[in-house]
Amino acid sequence: MQYAMLIYSDEAKEPKPGTKEFDDYMGAYFAFSDEVKKNGMFQFGNALEGVGAATTVKVRDGQTTTIDGPFAETKEQLGGLYVLECKDLDEAIEYAKRIPTAKHGSIEIRPILNFDQE
Numbered sequence: 001m002q003y004a005m006l007i008y009s010d011e012a013k014e015p016k017p018g019t020k021e022f023d024d025y026m027g028a029y030f031a032f033s034d035e036v037k038k039n040g041m042f043q044f045g046n047a048l049e050g051v052g053a054a055t056t057v058k059v060r061d062g063q064t065t066t067i068d069g070p071f072a073e074t075k076e077q078l079g080g081l082y083v084l085e086c087k088d089l090d091e092a093i094e095y096a097k098r099i100p101t102a103k104h105g106s107i108e109i110r111p112i113l114n115f116d117q118e
Helices: 020-038 089-096
Strands: 002-009 042-047 055-060 063-068 077-085 106-111
Touching: 002 089, 020 042, 020 077, 089 106
Parallel strands: none
Antiparallel strands: 002 077, 002 106, 042 077, 055 063
């Protein structure tokens, strides 16, 4: 089964580029990505631009509005995701807890619905 692992964090708490902490953080991400690719679990994944680059779109009563930034007013924002092929939720949890942001943010696991077009 495929699971989306949605990576949430407070940008203010993330390591800053140009620091050893950032280099270590990114190294842990590259190692995790390499591992799940090598073992055939990796389906898709990527980081997202910061929340300053987000635009939220709403359509209400036929009217479209756009809002700069994410819709949610929380400290933690969606920063990236992985989609992994896991045998079950237990295995997905084991991998999610190894995503580096789990140490200062949170990882939301969601099963992917399969809407076959056949």
